Amino acid sequence: MIDEPSLKASLVTLAELQRTHYLSFSALLNEVAALRETVRGLDPTFADVIEQKRVEQELQTRQVVAEQIGLIDDLIRLLKMGVVFEPPPVA
Numbered sequence: 001m002i003d004e005p006s007l008k009a010s011l012v013t014l015a016e017l018q019r020t021h022y023l024s025f026s027a028l029l030n031e032v033a034a035l036r037e038t039v040r041g042l043d044p045t046f047a048d049v050i051e052q053k054r055v056e057q058e059l060q061t062r063q064v065v066a067e068q069i070g071l072i073d074d075l076i077r078l079l080k081m082g083v084v085f086e087p088p089p090v091a
Helices: 004-040 046-081
Strands: none
Touching (some): 004 046
16 A cells, blocks of 8 residues: 555646646647637738737637646645545445
């Protein structure tokens, strides 16, 4: 059985990885959305259009990303403080 300090370290590491992955995934989704919108509007201003769409997507998702990262940061902080989370009751 894993000891408590090792378990805590593992959970903190996993939460930190989740944070990094969420940021990467969010950035990837912004790129895909920008490309999608650009393809719809293909014209001689391709580079301008893609940049405009990327900025629009970032503005649209900024609050959601900030909220999710805040939740993950709170989880990391609580785990580092040693807060124990009880599993939900099994129905």
